[in-house]
Amino acid sequence: MLVTIAAFSEAYEAHLLRGRLQAEGVSVFIAHEMTVANMWHRSVAFGGVKVQVPYDQIETAREIERDCRLGVYKELLSREVGDLDDATCPRCGCLVYQKRRPFPRAALAVFLSLYLGVVLPPLGWIYRCESCLREYRAPHRPLSPQKIMVVAAVIIATGLSEIALLHWIHSAFGCPGAMECF
Secondary structure: OEEEEEEEOOHHHHHHHHHHHHHOOOOOEEEOHHHHHHOHHHHHHHOOEEEEEEHHHHHHHHHHHHHHHHOHHHHHHHHHHOOOOOOOOOOOOOOOEEEEOOHHHHHHHHHHHHHHOOOOOOOOOEEEEOOOOOEEEOOOOOOOHHHHHHHHHHHHHHHHHHHHHHHHHHHHHOOOOOOOOO
């Protein structure tokens, strides 16, 4: 018999917990992953993406899940690897925050995504500290030349495919009305 120990609105969150549980030797199953992925607007109705474990491993799984929520594994990782580059409030040093996208960048990303037909995420976040309520931006990480090349290649490929599609439509169906063929 399987028991649900946690439910998430996004599949990646469930898989993060699944990975930690499997690393600790717990058998894990993910339920409703594809249903929520295909009907994300009904995620709450399905109860989200569920992480389930066998009944005999429930206590171990709940301890691991509690430790994940308390940040025990994050602390172990930061000791082993070093600074995890978390955004901290410059005023009070708090790690608890809300984040949102800057409106101009988000609007530009939506416009380009609709125009190009490729989803381009907006860059950057604005953080709001839960402790002192100050808004701040994360340290700027410049775009690497590799990322710029990938974005340029996607834009060029999208433009070329649009031109090829228009050329095929004109050759297959002719020129409609006053439009000139190329």
